[in-house]
Amino acid sequence: MADVAAVTDLLAQASVEQPLAEVSFAGQGLKLDSADDAAVVVNAIKESPEMHILALNGNTVGVEAAAAIAKALEDKSELQRIRWFDMFTGRLRSEIPPALRGLGASIMKSGAHLVEINLSDNAFGPDGVKAVKDLLESPACYTLQELRFNNQGLGIGGKILAESLIKCHQESSKAGKPLALKVFIAGRNRLENPGAIALSKAFKTIGTLEEIQMPQNGINPEGIEAMAEAVVSSPNLRIFNMNDNTFTARGAIAMSKALMKANNMEVLNFGDCLIRSEGASALAETITVALPNIREINFGFGEIGKDAGLKVVESVEKKTKLEKLELNGNLFGEDGVTLITATLEAIDKNDVLGSFSDDEGSDDEDDDKEEEEEEEEGEPELEVKGQSITPSPRKGDPDDLENIPPCTAADFLAFPSLIKYFGLGIDREQKLLEQLGDKVNDYEEVIKVFVKVAAVMDVNTPKVKNSVNQCADAILSKLFESDDCRPENIANEILVHLGYIKV
Structure with a gap:
């Protein structure tokens, strides 16, 4: 029973x-x-x-x-x-604080328990924060989960806001129900380093944040380092948007370490943050081994060079949930864009890549700017920067690949893929050599074509392997037939075009 x-x-x-x-x-x-x-x-x-x-x-x-x-x-x-x-809208700045104080007092008197406060786009500055300070520290906000203060011109008010959140957590903890804030949005507020440092302390105290969005706040490396500490103390963090602040390599490296255990992170927006090549490389190392649930990554407009961009691309190979990768506005140059695009296609992730319409058109690593942030040892004229990582071969039946629409040499070289390679037809070597024209003895131009052909290699499929080897041999043979051919020049050009050495 x-x-x-x-x-x-x-x-x-x-x-x-x-x-x-x-x-x-x-x-x-x-x-x-x-x-x-x-x-x-x-x-x-x-x-x-x-x-x-x-x-x-x-x-x-x-x-x-x-x-x-x-x-x-x-x-x-x-x-x-x-x-x-x-x-x-249209109110005098002096009208806003008394209006907010009166509304807040009534909420406290009612015994309500708020879950969401959205006061964005009121531009009330520090005085507005002072006006809601009592409300934020009262029992009415012990249950608060979402706080949206976007576009308020907070300035030093960011410190006041942080102090109120810490006090709310302290008092709510004494009452047996600690503040468990989940969403904090405060973009376009001129928070700068003092505001970021103060808010980081609040986030660390609370420890329950799932979404932090603080774009366009004039935060520099010192403040970014403080925010990295907040990431470490926020294991539930899913969305982290610091767009249009200034990381430099210093802030990016600190953030890369903080993200190592961010297992719930889904959206990472460091666009327009000047993370530069060194910072991007550090973040790529973290992405490779961490962030299993990442869906979106934005490293656009960060002064990232070609080889660092390639490291970022290679780092997402096993990120099965990735939907969007934004790398626009960096320093890849035409060759870098081609190589990065081909690498993503080789690992079956070309559909996640955004546009390159605003690429700066240079594949320099911008060392001079990075040296302003970090003391670096001088580099030799040629230096190997890392180990070669062979893109995962494309899967598919080569017999099926023969039955595909034709492709021109120009189209293949613009965005190489195995499908396009077979689309060149059985006379693909001749088409590629004709595309080179009178540059068949130019080391740089020939190796550029060679690398793009090699990028579609699938060593596990004999038909593909044999065909690519034959095509690559035909292209390189023109260089070797030259009387002034120097093997070391060919080797250097290959490494340059793969992005593994600098000149």
């Missing part, structure tokens, strides 16, 4: 989620100056006995109207989410 008590306990534990009740005036462009103007909002609040969400974004609320709305909130203990972004 079933235990009635056990059944009762199970029923008591069961719950059915009900849809959240929302009062929304979002995007209506209302200009609420007086209490009379606010009557439409006040009445809607009063008529909603269990209001969970109040959305006032896309309107403009004055001090008197805010006071009327605040009065209506005093008994709304069910309120969970306040979406008050872009709510003070």
Whole structure:
């Protein structure tokens, strides 16, 4: 016979989620100056006995109207989410703090337990943070999960915000329910290093962040290093956006170490962060052995050179969940773009790569700039920079590959693939030599073609292996037939085009 008590306990534990009740005036462009103007909002609040969400974004609320709305909130203990972004358009800076203080006081009085606060796009600066300080430190925010302060011009207000979050965590911990913030968004706020360092301390204290977005904040390497410490203390972090701050190699290396145990990371946005070649190489090493759940990587506009870019590409070979890799705006040059594209195609990930429309057109490693950040030993004229990594061969039946649309030599050389290689037809060697024209004795141009042919090699498929070997021999033979052929020049050019040495 079933235990009635056990059944009762199970029923008591069961719950059915009900849809959240929302009062929304979002995007209506209302200009609420007086209490009379606010009557439409006040009445809607009063008529909603269990209001969970109040959305006032896309309107403009004055001090008197805010006071009327605040009065209506005093008994709304069910309120969970306040979406008050872009709510003070056209208001004087002096109007915003008293409006926020009144609204916050009513929420605290009501006994509500907030889950989301969205005050983005109000540009209220440090004074606005001071106005919501009491609310953020009160029991109303012990349950807070999402805090959105985007585009507020916080400046030094970032330190005030961090201090309030730390105090909220301390007080909520004493109450037996520690603050478990999950989402923090504060882009375009001029936080700079002091704000980043203060917020890093808050994130480390809280330890539950799943999403941190702080783009365009003027943060330099010192602040980036502090944020790296926050990453280490946030094991649940999934989305990390530091776009358009300044890492340099120093910050990127610190971040690469911090990400080693970021097993839940899905989105990594370090675009326009000046991570440079040394930083990109360090991050590539981490990506190779860590970040098993990564879906998106943005290292665009980072002054990354060709060989470092290739390391990044090679690092994602076993990232089965990767959907997007952004490398636009770097220093790969035409040859680098071709090599990187071919490598991704060889490891069956060419579909994740973004555009190269803004590549800077140079494959320099930009050593002079990196030397400003790090003291480096002088390098010889030619130096091997790493071990060759052979791209994984393309899978497929070569008999099927014969039955494909024709391809021109120019198309193949632009974006090499095994499919295009067989599309050249049985006279592929002759077509490639004709494409070279009078440059058949030019080391650089011939090796460029040779490397692209070699990139489609599949040593496990005899038909492919034999064909590629024959084609590569035919191309190189023109160099060896030359009276002034020097083997060391050929070897150096091959290493240069593979990206493993610098000149």
